[in-house]
Amino acid sequence: MGSQDTSHAARAVTVRCRNHDEVQVRLCDPFRPDEDRVQYAVEAHAPGLVVRVDQVVAWDRGADLVPFLEGLASDFRGWDGRREWQTNDGDLAVGAVFRSGGHVGLTWTLHPWRRAAGGWKASVTTWLEAGEQMSALAAEARHFFARGDGDRD
Helix, strand or coil: CCCCCCCCCCCEEEEECCCCCCCEEEEEEEEEEECCEEEEEEEEEECCEEEEEEEEEEECCCCCHHHHHHHHHHCCCCCCCEEEEECCCCCEEEEEEEECCCEEEEEEEECCCCCCCCCCCEEEEEEEECCHHHHHHHHHHHHHHCCCCCCCC
């Protein structure tokens, strides 16, 4: 499902689809420009698609991706409808659905430069097991965004 490296320069989280290993999303290159936020890159891969958005911003105010993923992991028995989260500027959005058999579909949408002419938007969906894989993803994301020595350049 995922992998993470512990060194600052190589720290990353990779989310691979359980049904199609070539479909994946990678959070990488974290950088803490100040005490309140982390900037990072998001890469999405699928057959015929490779996209990357740099300088996605995570704020340390508790309404970011980690609490969203932790909430999905804690609801491993499922929910109705679609749950959604996005960054403040909309560069990254994640939609989650629960399907029978205990699977969670995470649709990762990258949409940089929304107001610029020629902007683009791309989405990939990764399917994970609701229990162990979602819990592991939430823990890896918490580690990825955690403050660490050398995070501020």
